[in-house]
Amino acid sequence: MSEQQIRALLIDNPNDARLIELALSEARSAFVSLEHAGLLSDGLARLADGGIDVILLDLSLPDSHGLETFERTAAEAPDLPIVVLSGITDEQLGARAVNAGAQDYLVKGRLDGETMARAIQYAIERHELKRQLQRLALIDELTGLHNRRGLMTLGEAAIRSAHRSKSPMTLLFIDVNGMKTINDAHGHQEGDRALVDVAGVLRATFRESDIVARVGGDEFCALLWGSTQAGGPAARLRTRVEEFNRTGARPYALSLSLGAHVYDPARPCTLDELIEEADRLMYREKMGQERRPRLLVVDDDPSLLKLAHAIFDDRYDVTTASSGWEAEAAASVNGFSLILLDMKLPDMPGTEVIRQMRADPSTSRTPIIIMTGAQEPSAELDSLRLGVEDFVRKPFDPEILETRVDNAIARTRRR
Numbered sequence: 001m002s003e004q005q006i007r008a009l010l011i012d013n014p015n016d017a018r019l020i021e022l023a024l025s026e027a028r029s030a031f032v033s034l035e036h037a038g039l040l041s042d043g044l045a046r047l048a049d050g051g052i053d054v055i056l057l058d059l060s061l062p063d064s065h066g067l068e069t070f071e072r073t074a075a076e077a078p079d080l081p082i083v084v085l086s087g088i089t090d091e092q093l094g095a096r097a098v099n100a101g102a103q104d105y106l107v108k109g110r111l112d113g114e115t116m117a118r119a120i121q122y123a124i125e126r127h128e129l130k131r132q133l134q135r136l137a138l139i140d141e142l143t144g145l146h147n148r149r150g151l152m153t154l155g156e157a158a159i160r161s162a163h164r165s166k167s168p169m170t171l172l173f174i175d176v177n178g179m180k181t182i183n184d185a186h187g188h189q190e191g192d193r194a195l196v197d198v199a200g201v202l203r204a205t206f207r208e209s210d211i212v213a214r215v216g217g218d219e220f221c222a223l224l225w226g227s228t229q230a231g232g233p234a235a236r237l238r239t240r241v242e243e244f245n246r247t248g249a250r251p252y253a254l255s256l257s258l259g260a261h262v263y264d265p266a267r268p269c270t271l272d273e274l275i276e277e278a279d280r281l282m283y284r285e286k287m288g289q290e291r292r293p294r295l296l297v298v299d300d301d302p303s304l305l306k307l308a309h310a311i312f313d314d315r316y317d318v319t320t321a322s323s324g325w326e327a328e329a330a331a332s333v334n335g336f337s338l339i340l341l342d343m344k345l346p347d348m349p350g351t352e353v354i355r356q357m358r359a360d361p362s363t364s365r366t367p368i369i370i371m372t373g374a375q376e377p378s379a380e381l382d383s384l385r386l387g388v389e390d391f392v393r394k395p396f397d398p399e400i401l402e403t404r405v406d407n408a409i410a411r412t413r414r415r
């Protein structure tokens with residue numbers, strides 16, 4: 001830290017304050033800009049305004065005495081180093097303050113400016129090192145997000161703050177779907193990359209002031225300030241995941257199950273209770289997804305994808321893709337009950353998509369219905385030879401498409 005950066009607040013009686021200020025002004029090893037408060041209450045009020053680097057604190061003040069003086073100051077300024085000043089007869093009290101978290105204690109009457117300036121510099125450096133070590137203990141090594149300890153440490157403080165300020169918060173519990181399939185099909189190194197990708201999506205979705213953590217192997221949490229509706233953050237996250245999948249960065253698609261619960265200051269709860277409820281809602285969504293048949297619709301026509309959602313969303317979990325690559329990536333991870341596939345895609349013929357899916361153990365038995373044009377009988381024949389379930393010709397009646405898909409999924413369930 002350079003000389004011009006040390007801004008100290010001295011909380012002490014006026015007579016001693018003048019002596020300390022004079023001594024520091026004569027020190028050559030560091031420049032210390034000193035502010036003074038004669039009462040603890042005045043000192044705490046000044047700290048609330050910010051702009052202080054270190055606190056010099058006498059434990060015997062008119063409005064506070066003993067170790068309580070340090071404890072109150074540390075509670076109000078946890079991010080600042082505190083150097084305790086004690087009298088010759090109070091050295092044991094100074095040592096107790098160090099045990100409680102003070103960076104150092106100095107005995108009045110034994111001080112010169114150089115000694116005090118060095119003590120201030122060292123206190124700042126030690127405090128910064130301590131903060132760095134604490135940050136490392138709260139960070140997940142793989143993703144760089146907070147770990148579970150970080151979530152609990154920062155989250156509990158955030159909940160207390162939200163309760164005091166009557167501000168709502170939202171806790172999102174996030175589970176990555178298909179991690180076992182990714183690890184089995186592509187290796188654990190690729191599985192780690194998937195988790196890093198999820199962390200990147202979370203960072204891009206939420207604000208720096210939000211608390212985002214990896215709390216387990218494939219589980220994440222995000223504690224979000226000021227959210228009153230759980231659906232909004234979840235919708236933003238799903239949109240970001242879809243955007244990431246469209247980049248084609250990985251040979252699979254990311255998929256998340258989400259649970260969201262809002263913290264209501266009028267009905268306070270603990271962070272553990274908030275996490276437990278969001279986890280329960282996530283599990284319910286995950287189980288619901290697993291029980292509902294999952295339909296993948298592949299077509300580069302946005303109006304057809306929109307139609308598919310309108311027809312099937314009420315009873316199937318519908319995922320859409322607009323290219324062969326995107327379809328293969330989604331199908332290799334998500335375990336669809338049926339794939340509805342257009343034969344003309346921008347990046348490859350539908351027959352090639354089918355061949356690759358049939359060569360992949362994770363999709364080799366997934367039923368496929370193809371969509372063809374009226375003038376594509378050879379494509380229909382090739383697809384039937386590759387083992388597709390059925391076909392439907394464009395332009396089609398939506399009721400015909402619905403019936404073909406319903407019948408195919410019903411046959412799949414009876415197998």
